[in-house]
Amino acid sequence: MAMYTNVKIDDHSIKLILDSSLADSIITKQFMDQLGYRIVYAVSTRIIMANRATKTSISKIDNLSFEVNMNTIQNRDTYSPKDTFNLTLQGALVGLGFGSIVAIVRNKAALDKVNSLARTRQSIAHVASITTVFTATTCVTANIRETDDWINKAFGGFVAGLIPGLRAQSFPLLIGGSVFLGICMGTYDYTGGVFGLLRGKTEEEKNAWRRRLVRTPPIEK
Numbered sequence: 567m568a569m570y571t572n573v574k575i576d577d578h579s580i581k582l583i584l585d586s587s588l589a590d591s592i593i594t595k596q597f598m599d600q601l602g603y604r605i606v607y608a609v610s611t612r613i614i615m616a617n618r619a620t621k622t623s624i625s626k627i628d629n630l631s632f633e634v635n636m637n638t639i640q641n642r643d644t645y646s647p648k649d650t651f652n653l654t655l656q657g658a659l660v661g662l663g664f665g666s667i668v669a670i671v672r673n674k675a676a677l678d679k680v681n682s683l684a685r686t687r688q689s690i691a692h693v694a695s696i697t698t699v700f701t702a703t704t705c706v707t708a709n710i711r712e713t714d715d716w717i718n719k720a721f722g723g724f725v726a727g728l729i730p731g732l733r734a735q736s737f738p739l740l741i742g743g744s745v746f747l748g749i750c751m752g753t754y755d756y757t758g759g760v761f762g763l764l765r766g767k768t769e770e771e772k773n774a775w776r777r778r779l780v781r782t783p784p785i786e787k
Contacts, residue, residue, distance in 0.1 A: 645712045650705040657701030661694030668693055692733065700726035700751070720752025 669689035673682045704722035708714050727747030731740025758764045764772050 645714065647709050648705040648714075650702060650709065653705050654698060654702040658694055658698040661697030662690060664697070665690035665693035692729070696726045696729050699729060716752050716756035719755040720748045723751030724748030 666686075666689075669686040672685050672689055673679075676682070676685065700722045703725045704718045707718040707721050711718070724744045724747065727744035728740055730743045731737065758767075759772075764775065767775070
């Protein structure tokens with residue numbers, strides 16, 4: 567304490583102390599201002615980047631929607647009419663084949679072997695009429711709508727499902743058969759066929775896939 571007794575505090579010393587305190591306060595204020603500016607800049611930069619990313623995502627979604635709509639329009643514009651006569655004939659031939667199988671099974675399971683010929687005719691005519699009506703209705707509906715989708719198959723199944731009820735002269739079977747077959751055929755085509763393998767494919771790709779199923783592999787010599 568004695569060494570500080572001779573220290574004189576004059577007006578100049580007080581001015582120096584006040585100037586140093588003022589300088590410290592100015593430096594602190596500038597630092598705080600810069601820190602605040604940096605925080606505001608960082609936050610505003612993040613907001614701008616988030617807005618840009620959101621706009622980019624929205625533009626990508628809009629472009630994707632536009633491409634999907636354009637593909638749909640192009641598919642509708644490039645619809646090729648179905649050959650109703652040839653396809654109906656093919657459906658009839660398929661019905662004859664399945665009807666023959668059904669007739670064989672019925673004759674084997676029947677106890678009465680006398681009326682086997684009548685059962686054979688009934689089975690073949692019944693199955694062939696269903697496949698023929700289904701194919702013809704599907705083709706006509708597709709040509710009218712100019713679109714090949716699951717709605718055509720559902721409507722074809724609905725019409726073809728009326729045949730068992732008309733044949734049995736049963737109103738419950740008429741309604742039940744048409745609704746059941748319409749739902750089955752529409753769902754089958756909507757889900758892409760066998761295990762969804764044909765979903766999203768064009769008609770050419772579907773035909774190529776079907777041809778590969780029946781293609782005979784080459785015999786190695």
